[in-house]
Amino acid sequence: MKKFNYILLCVLLLVANGLTAQTPKGSVLIKNATVLTVTQGTLEETDVLVQDGLIKKIGKDLSAPKNVESIDATGKFLMPGIIDAHSHLALDVVNEATAPITAQVSMADVINPFDVGIYRALAGGTTIAHGLHGSANAIGGQSITMKYRYGTHDPEDIIMKEAPRTIKFALGENPTRVHGRGKNLQPRTRMGVEAVIRNGFAEAIQYKKQWETYNASKDKKNNTITPPEYNLKLETLADILDGEIIIHCHSYRADEIYMLINVCRDFGVDKLVFTHVNEGFKVAPELAKYTMGASVFSDWWAYKFEVYYSTAYNAAILMENDVITSINSDSGELIRHLYHEAAKTQRYGGLTDEQALSLITINPAKQLGIDDLVGSIEEGKQADLVIFDNHPLSVYAIPQMTFVDGVKYFDINDDEDDQRLKVSPTQMVEPVYLQAEDERCMHGVELFTEEAANFTHTH
């Protein structure tokens, strides 16, 4: 008996260990909702059963298994968790602006799971965000796709492990201002940006070859080839050339967009997404043919010279030209109502409900390489879901509950004033309490750009 207890304890401990090593997965039955699947039409008065973090069944009159909570969503709307393909939330550092290429750095190293912005994004229905390096460098750092599992202290729990690797590139005024005008280095012009990227790729090819030569001969008898220097930057660039990393490139002008398409074609790189892309409408066929699409603002422009030629019809034009198009936030504020941003494409371009919703769900999922897992309500997909009181494209829509992997992380009826996970013991609180945060693309580059202070928007 004693022995049996001991074994039981061991088993329990093992199970407990297994559970802590994994992120939480939930089960729930959402009943009688208008289900906006995005990929399979709108299903009226339909139930969605979630088990262990996955969508198990979509249908009518489903019953909840034992111990699974049932939520009555009569008259409410259920949509896939919103995915933001461009964010700088929950990152302690945004720019390592000291070099034109910083492919060696990784945003996964600086995730801050305590950022209350995560909770606010969840309250706006966002469940996944792509945390990008800033736009100071021609080739920035490796970005990170995050699932907003708010409440954990462990940055690893925020990472969407299944997502492929991504990296930030940046063209135009930001890298030339930081490195060219700020430090008198290449790139000083758009030509320089192209040269920096091409040189980087060319070096990576040589680097890869060096290691291949060494690895092929190191175990041979009387080998005289010594280990080459390890270079994490070139290692990463080589991985891009090998198709292991998706590029997300900050860009505005049509010429620079087409330039990078050509550079990538020259080097055989086809995993390429453009972000911002304000002049994308001018090169829509090229974007459709050669890239994984464009992630745009609904209507932000004119915050610097390269962003003047812009239109709110951009997303609609791109979509009608078969470009995989998404709308992103690049902001701790917009990420709280991306459904409004998507709805603007119905006013400017007359997109259908399904098209508009795809801008913030399945399309960004495609751009992040995770569309087989999330981005729509389909059986077998991960249960990232949002319940709205009205149609999410209505200006009156308010998110009611947000689920990630079937676990409820936001409930409007259980929404405490102070949702911060961590408070500093030395933080002075003002008797009248106000809080403000700002997450930006060019965060941390003020040192290099004296005029940066004059920009209110520096995306």
Next chain:
Amino acid sequence: MPKNKSFVSLWLDLNILSTHNFMIKRQNTLKLLMVWFCLLLGQTVYSQSDYTGNKRVTGTYAITNATIITSPGKTISNGTIIIKDGLFAKISTSAQLPVDAQIIPGDSLIIYPGFIDALGEQGVASPEEAKRPKDMDPSNPPNHVAGITPELEVLDYWNIEGNGVEAWRKNGFTISQVAPKGLMLPGKTALVVLGDEKSSNYLSTASGLYAQFKTPRGLYPGTTLGLMAKWRELYKNAVLKQEHEKMFVAQGNGLARPQNDPSLAAFYPVIDQEIPVIFQAKDELEIRRALKLQNELGFRLVLTGVEDGSSLVEDIKAAGASVILSLDLPDPKASKVEFDEATEEAKKAQQRVVEAYNNALMQAAHFEKAGIPFAFSTQDAKSGEFMKHLSLMMENGLSEEAALAALTINAAEILGIAQYTGSIAEGNLANLVITTDKLGDEKAKVKYVFADGYLFEYEGEKPKVDMSKAKELVGTWNYESETPGGTSKGTVKYEINAGELQGEIVVDDPDGSGQITRKLKDINYDGKELSFNFSVMAQGNKLIVYAKGTVMDDKFEGTLSIKDMGKYSLTATKVPEFKL
């Protein structure tokens, strides 16, 4: 002593001779020089003749009749410690005192093993700031400009007479692992004993590779992003470089000569698991990042300066990392602000600040509860606040034994020196601290410190009372004090107890009606000037009231003051004693 005296007078005579009789014949001068020379030689032969008076009379000490805490939880009452030649020669309750021993009566005193600072920077000077080469590419600066100098040895920048050594020794610290100053990889740490200034004082020269989350401005790596990448790159290149060097030694012919790279070579003992990386990681995310690097690269890890590690005890355990907690505690200012007039939301936010503050004070107790042995670091802590911070941690759940272990044996074990220090045992280094009260008691004062067998006395810290005059005070005094709240009246009583002037005061209770009696502390009296202080609790806050003034026969005139609150007049008259 007579020998010493005669030498000095002779030397004076010679001086007078040589200056006054400058025109003396050369022969005489030579003779004189010879005498001078012989005397100099004589001095080295009879070395107790030290005209400076600095040299200690004996290296043998006996501390008698004291309470000895040999290690946490182990006490010898009325014990005697004999120190000889820098080591504990004898610890017992019935030791024969050596004839050459300087005897220190330990009655009413408590002896602890000398404290060990597991990571500090007392006595360490900053290296000169690296000059940035002209036309340097900020994306690829030379290592030393970017704060990467793992090859640097802290002992080249350490001086026993440097900043902070005396201040921390005064707190009872006898050994320190000193860290070099700099940015991400400042260099190697060393173990030093805070002994005599003429000794070499080091125990080991390269005890660990010191690392911090600090980066240069405007150069790569300029942020934590770059720092993490640079760490991986340096480490992996050190592994490759070491491999290359081994190949070259074994094979030689036909191989490219390895290029010397001192920064990478500095990693070899880390790669070979000979020394740990000592990573300063204060907050939770920094600790997680250090653990992440350790997990990827596989080095031995010591986390130091930990201020916010309570929620990571399991991860730290799993990683097998050692822990050095910071002796610095958060500034209580933010948590003590009055919020009566604030909005409800602000009050709630303030409540969380108070919780966070209390949590920080409980960190050491959390680690104790989790069963993780930890040590303390003096880095970034103020020496003047050591005793206060220690008692704050103990008031917040840290046991006396765990506190002492952290300061002694745990630190010794983390540093790998427990075989000769960290406890009071025969044969161990003669490092100890002698206090007036138990650790954690706020009035505990360090009276003596032995480091490396050298005695340091801190009697000067004690309040001074002229005992011959003190008996004039003994008795009861009626006092009056004029405060904005009206006239306050009460009594002060003085008595002499165990050779010490003691006293108590009866004051109006600030928290209610009636009067309370408080003990007087830090009484100073030289026959004329009298001062003391006492504490009262007012609405949960401890107020320290300072009294100061002049005694003339049976009258006292002076002031009462409370910090930041003002000064009030205080007069007192001695109640005549009636003799029957």
